[in-house]
Amino acid sequence: MKGGKSDPVVGCLFEQIAHRVLRNGGSFKRRSLDTNDEDVITFPKYNLILFTQIDEIQDGAYSIPLDKSFPSVGAIIAPNCLLQLTTAKDHNIKINWLKRVRSKLETEKNIGFYFVVPTKLYDIYKKQRYSTTGDKDALNTEPWIKQCLKQYVLGIDLNFGLPVEMSSASSITEQKCYCKGSCNTNQCGCQRNKLPCGEGCHPKNKNKCKNLLDYYNY
Numbered sequence: 001m002k003g004g005k006s007d008p009v010v011g012c013l014f015e016q017i018a019h020r021v022l023r024n025g026g027s028f029k030r031r032s033l034d035t036n037d038e039d040v041i042t043f044p045k046y047n048l049i050l051f052t053q054i055d056e057i058q059d060g061a062y063s064i065p066l067d068k069s070f071p072s073v074g075a076i077i078a079p080n081c082l083l084q085l086t087t088a089k090d091h092n093i094k095i096n097w098l099k100r101v102r103s104k105l106e107t108e109k110n111i112g113f114y115f116v117v118p119t120k121l122y123d124i125y126k127k128q129r130y131s132t133t134g135d136k137d138a139l140n141t142e143p144w145i146k147q148c149l150k151q152y153v154l155g156i157d158l159n160f161g162l163p164v165e166m167s168s169a170s171s172i173t174e175q176k177c178y179c180k181g182s183c184n185t186n187q188c189g190c191q192r193n194k195l196p197c198g199e200g201c202h203p204k205n206k207n208k209c210k211n212l213l214d215y216y217n218y
Contacts, residue, residue, distance in 0.1 A: 010158070023062040033128070033151035046062035049063040049064070053067075057078050057101070072094040081111070082101075082114065085116045098145055113150065114153070114154050121153075122155030130145070
């Protein structure tokens with residue numbers, strides 16, 4: 001992660017740690033990317049929801065998208081908090097994705113868009129731009145985005161809460177699928193089809209995928 005460049009191995013490890021830390025709740029220092037002011041935000045402990053469809057997002061839960069077409073967010077705490085977990089110092093916000101999730105947000109109040117980064121990037125992180133799916137600057141930003149969306153950076157120690165068995169970054173990146181044939185149905189579709197865990201396993205209710213839940217609840 002030199003110079004804030006994203007490393008797939010570090011990114012995978014950081015994402016798992018950050019999800020766990022945030023979902024378990026606590027107080028975290030944050031810095032506004034609009035005003036540069038710092039304060040502390042406190043999160044309670046959240047229930048975990050894994051979703052592929054927008055209507056599966058639940059208010060007050062820690063909702064993680066399994067759909068790879070959600071490029072601008074790592075988790076949603078509806079109705080007023082979006083979390084992007086990243087190890088890169090540049091991570092633009094996709095306008096089209098914000099439009100898709102609008103129905104789950106309170107667009108008449110402030111919405112926090114948090115860039116959750118390793119602590120070494122916290123002080124140097126800058127406000128991110130809005131872009132199209134083609135990565136061009138978004139010229140037509142809807143009024144609610146300009147008025148309600150507030151960008152913040154929140155730092156998390158990469159070593160915080162890392163269990164002994166995961167002390168090696170390679171230990172969680174060598175497996176493309178975290179289902180090992182021990183799902184409740186004993187038939188893991190993602191393993192058979194060589195897909196990331198959750199996309200083929202229990203497609204009607206991915207929250208029943210024991211291996212996927214174990215991955216986010218280690």
